[in-house]
Amino acid sequence: MKPQTLGWTLLMVVGGAFLIGRAVLTGAGTVYVQDVEIEVEIEDEAEEEAQVVTLQRVEQVPPNARSEPGVRLSYVHTFGLWVAAACTLGIFSFLWGDNPLYKVTEAIFVGSSAAYAMVVAFWSELVQNLCGNLLPDLMRETLIPGLKVEEPNLWYLVPLVMAIMLLWRLMPSGGWISRWPLAFFIGATAGFRMMGYLEADFTQQISNTIMPLVVTGADGSFQFWASLKNMTIVGSVLVCLTYFFFSVEHTGPVGWAARLGIWVLMITFGASFGYTVMGRIALLAGRLEFLFDDWLWLIDPLGRRLDM
Amino acid sequence: MYTFLRDLDRRWIFLLMGIVATVPILAGWRFPEDPSPMVRDVFHAIEDLPDGSRIFMAYDYDPASQGELHPMALAFTRHCALKGHKLYFFTLWPQGGPLIQQNIRLIERNFPDYEYGEDYVNLGYRSGQEGPIKVIVTDLRKSVAVDVNGTSLSEIPMTRDIRNIQQMDLIVNVSAGYPGTKEWVLYASTPYNIETVAGCTGVSAPYLYPYYPEQLAGILGAIKAAAEYEYTLIEEYPQLKDDPTAQEALRRMGPQLVAHVTLIVLIIVGNTIYFVGRSRGDVT
Numbered sequence: 130m131k132p133q134t135l136g137w138t139l140l141m142v143v144g145g146a147f148l149i150g151r152a153v154l155t156g157a158g159t160v161y162v163q164d165v166e167i168e169v170e171i172e173d174e175a176e177e178e179a180q181v182v183t184l185q186r187v188e189q190v191p192p193n194a195r196s197e198p199g200v201r202l203s204y205v206h207t208f209g210l211w212v213a214a215a216c217t218l219g220i221f222s223f224l225w226g227d228n229p230l231y232k233v234t235e236a237i238f239v240g241s242s243a244a245y246a247m248v249v250a251f252w253s254e255l256v257q258n259l260c261g262n263l264l265p266d267l268m269r270e271t272l273i274p275g276l277k278v279e280e281p282n283l284w285y286l287v288p289l290v291m292a293i294m295l296l297w298r299l300m301p302s303g304g305w306i307s308r309w310p311l312a313f314f315i316g317a318t319a320g321f322r323m324m325g326y327l328e329a330d331f332t333q334q335i336s337n338t339i340m341p342l343v344v345t346g347a348d349g350s351f352q353f354w355a356s357l358k359n360m361t362i363v364g365s366v367l368v369c370l371t372y373f374f375f376s377v378e379h380t381g382p383v384g385w386a387a388r389l390g391i392w393v394l395m396i397t398f399g400a401s402f403g404y405t406v407m408g409r410i411a412l413l414a415g416r417l418e419f420l421f422d423d424w425l426w427l428i429d430p431l432g433r434r435l436d437m
Numbered sequence: 438m439y440t441f442l443r444d445l446d447r448r449w450i451f452l453l454m455g456i457v458a459t460v461p462i463l464a465g466w467r468f469p470e471d472p473s474p475m476v477r478d479v480f481h482a483i484e485d486l487p488d489g490s491r492i493f494m495a496y497d498y499d500p501a502s503q504g505e506l507h508p509m510a511l512a513f514t515r516h517c518a519l520k521g522h523k524l525y526f527f528t529l530w531p532q533g534g535p536l537i538q539q540n541i542r543l544i545e546r547n548f549p550d551y552e553y554g555e556d557y558v559n560l561g562y563r564s565g566q567e568g569p570i571k572v573i574v575t576d577l578r579k580s581v582a583v584d585v586n587g588t589s590l591s592e593i594p595m596t597r598d599i600r601n602i603q604q605m606d607l608i609v610n611v612s613a614g615y616p617g618t619k620e621w622v623l624y625a626s627t628p629y630n631i632e633t634v635a636g637c638t639g640v641s642a643p644y645l646y647p648y649y650p651e652q653l654a655g656i657l658g659a660i661k662a663a664a665e666y667e668y669t670l671i672e673e674y675p676q677l678k679d680d681p682t683a684q685e686a687l688r689r690m691g692p693q694l695v696a697h698v699t700l701i702v703l704i705i706v707g708n709t710i711y712f713v714g715r716s717r718g719d720v721t
Contacts, residue, residue, distance in 0.1 A: 224448065224451040249531040325624050401644075418462055421459075428465070
């Protein structure tokens with residue numbers, strides 16, 4: 130047996146034994162739920178008073194409440210917890226190297242995210258926004274009882290027609306039809322963005338950079354640190370702009386300023402790298418906390434298993 | 438030693454980082470925080486508003502960034518609820534819906550007096566990236582006709598009189614990228630002068646700082662700023678001191694500190710190996 134295979138086998142056996150031990154001895158990796166009743170008022174135009182309907186919602190409860198009346202072990206939620214833990218470990222396994230477990234987990238993640246986004250967009254945009262405005266009576270009777278739109282808004286035929294034109298590229302012929310709505314979307318987006326960037330990023334940022342280099346307090350005293358901060362901001366902007374100004378050869382004072390501009394950019398990238406590291410460690414800590422708390426019950430920062 | 442370190446398999450580095458992130462979590466290490474002026478600005482943007490102000494909670498993040506952004510989103514929600522503000526939840530990310538639901542669950546558990554439709558409302562998700570911002574900034578109902586439960590906005594007490602989000606006293610945005618804080622600055626806060634504060638991922642923080650303080654009243658950059666925000670919140674509201682759910686970001690700073698120190702050491706060691714190798718002619 131190869132040393133790598135032996136190592137993996139040992140890891141799996143020891144890890145599996147540990148998990149079974151934790152699950153049997155402490156009940157780790159189980160999820161408890163209870164049914165919560167919620168009352169919803171439904172207005173009926175035929176009747177004066179609103180009708181109250183009681184619905185049930187399944188709510189997760191902390192494990193230390195498992196002996197309370199109405200609380201039960203949820204096999205579905207428990208299975209979901211183990212799937213989430215397995216997916217987390219599957220993604221982490223990429224650190225060892227590319228492997229089938231990682232590939233499967235990645236595919237599940239991409240597929241479920243795309244499907245989820247599609248379903249949400251279908252209900253919120255196609256059903257609620259488009260059909261709700263074009264066919265309000267039908268939607269009120271079927272899918273959106275609370276809809277208050279009275280008359281069809283025929284302006285919504287425009288996006289409907291454009292959507293059909295966009296999908297026309299899937300037809301065997303006439304694919305060119307999809308270019309027209311595409312051209313509209315690109316043009317409109319470019320226009321929106323140009324206005325936004327010109328106002329908020331260009332004009333406003335220039336305005337933000339116009340600041341006093343010598344700052345004085347209310348009593349007229351010189352504020353050293355505030356002045357230094359403003360000088361640093363203005364100076365950094367100028368040297369960075371000099372670095373990206375290629376109409377003049379970067380020699381002499383222009384060259385020095387451009388070199389200083391590179392340093393400023395490098396410090397910015399360094400800060401960005403530092404923040405990225407912080408972000409990644411935060412994500413790692415979040416997943417580790419999930420594994421140790423929700424799954425393995427090794428820690429209990431929220432006190433959900435006190436008195437157990 | 439030089440050869441050993443030069444040829445070290447990178448997987449040992451991964452293992453080391455895993456251990457240094459794990460130990461503080463298992464040991465429950467915590468460290469004191471010193472809130473920065475920017476974090477205090479974010480805090481006061483919410484705190485100094487009169488009780489019952491309208492806050493538009495634009496939570497544009499998903500489970501992939503939950504570990505980094507969810508603590509600050511919960512802190513924002515908790516702070517606004519402590520002040521008795523009216524909360525309008527909204528997201529431009531399709532996976533943001535369930536995370537908004539978790540924020541609403543926090544309200545339901547900790548603020549029993551808060552009533553849906555009177556004190557908070559979930560406007561749900563709108564597709565179209567920055568498109569909905571352009572629309573709701575002038576006409577809310579053109580993009581959002583009903584809330585997530587399908588109830589018309591004209592039937593909900595707290596949305597009945599809202600024409601557009603210019604009527605909001607503050608926009609609170611939690612952003613994992615595009616669409617996010619930048620889009621809210623471009624299409625809402627700058628052109629319509631709506632006071633906005635943001636919490637963002639570490640990756641995007643350096644690119645949003647130029648908007649402070651003119652276009653953004655404050656920014657929470659990554660988990661560190663979230664921890665400082667929680668610390669400020671506990672300072673002002675001492676009843677949260679014994680509530681572990683209000684200290685999620687503070688708890689995450691243990692692994693942060695140890696992992697960062699390790700990474701700094703690794704960078705120094707890596708560069709030393711590089712320069713030693715160059716002096717020996719191993720590196721071209």
